[in-house]
Amino acid sequence: MGQPMPYPVEPMLAVPGELPIDRDRYGLEVKWDGIRALVHIDNGLRVTGRHGTEYTRRYPEISGFGVKNAVLDGEVVALDQRGRPSFERLQRRMHLTDPEPGMLELYPVTYFPFDLLYLDGTPLFDLSYRDRRSLLDELDIGAPPYFPGESDLLSATHEQGLEGVVAKRLDSPYRPGVRSPWWIKVKNLSTREIVVGGWKAGKGRRAGGIGSLIMGVFTEAGLTYVGHVGTGFTEVTLEELYAVLRPMEIARSPFANDVPWRNHWVRPDLVGEVAYTMWTDELRLRHPVWRGLRPDKIPAEVRL
Structure with a gap:
């Protein structure tokens, strides 16, 4: 018997800052301009935000990804015509608790998972970020990639008009509800x-x-x-x-x-x-x- 699924999970948060000096110890992710959401999959699907806010009916586009028993951490985004996250478009949806079909068609959302916190009865909070990401990638559910800390991802996001990057320590565990220096959000200004x-x-x-x-x-x-x-x-x-x-x-x-x-x-x-x-x-x-x-x-x- 595995351990029961934690619900709801409070997301781990990043601190603002600059790219770290010891960048080889970090992985870099694109910082998506959207809303943080945790997806709980177990005989159905539930979506929550910070402080346990209920999002399930708000974003019906989020599906089960073909996974039977898992907790995902990620971002809800609305993409513009150029494929870039648009917070303006997301604002048309974020306050609708039960959006009508017309709004779903006009302002669709996409879920980008970037962390795996629980899988098949096993909590993964104490695993390293590197190992959690490896398990997430094995699920093959469309998680955006992360890049080596030495890569020039920040400049690439600036050229593409994206918000910036999040640098995450490769050996960092997941600490729900904690704003940790293990994760650093670096914005393009x-x-x-x-x-x-x-x-x-x-x-x-x-x-x-x-x-x-x-x-x-x-x-x-x-x-x-x-x-x-x-x-x-x-x-x-x-x-x-x-x-x-x-x-x-x-x-x-x-x-x-x-x-x-x-x-x-x-x-x-x-x-x-x-x-x-x-x-x-x-x-x-x-x-x-x-x-x-x-x-x-x-x-x-x-x-x-």
């Missing part, structure tokens, strides 16, 4: 100038000041909203920005397109720089991080 068109009021520790900055770039239509940035600031930086932006406040939005939320608008006279992972199809900067003001730049020159 680009930088660009943006025009500050306003700010969103802060909450909590940022109450009474700036919560995030409203970003724009100039297009033929005028100043065009491309998102908001709320990370990368120190408290001192936010105080200094508030002192600069408060006297520049105006009554109406300077943007040519609609901007969500009620915001404080300012004259579009300041240029800043942000790091980001990619542009979305709706012309939004994904995962922007504030890097600082660029007083050497002219707003009219910040174009799409």
Whole structure:
């Protein structure tokens, strides 16, 4: 008799960072821009997310893969027309608990398994990542490959417009619910100038000041909203920005397109720089991080 299947399993998490120096001890996987999901296969199929969130009816495309008794860890992604993960497309599905056939056809999802945690009555948590991946590959269920740590996978993902890589120690066990330095997520980041068109009021520790900055770039239509940035600031930086932006406040939005939320608008006279992972199809900067003001730049020159 084997051991009972664990359910639900809380996924092991990666820490953000850079590629490790001792890269020969790691395997590299593509970082898929989707939603983490655990698939439990045993007389049926159940899909859960973090904190045991129930996903089974939400993503009926996920099947049993021809496996009878297993727990898989992986990512639910929605691919665009070029075959790249699109979080925008996934957002059309992620809040639908029982999607209609039309939504399944318009916004199909794919499951990419990248770890095997339990197989035929045997928990695999204490096996090394290398051994778990070997067993997963033997199942032949379409798991994306992993690459040697010395490979140039990060540059390849950047060229293909993908989010980055995850470096995983080859000898690392699986620790459910733990954010471990054995796994390191490394994102591809680009930088660009943006025009500050306003700010969103802060909450909590940022109450009474700036919560995030409203970003724009100039297009033929005028100043065009491309998102908001709320990370990368120190408290001192936010105080200094508030002192600069408060006297520049105006009554109406300077943007040519609609901007969500009620915001404080300012004259579009300041240029800043942000790091980001990619542009979305709706012309939004994904995962922007504030890097600082660029007083050497002219707003009219910040174009799409």
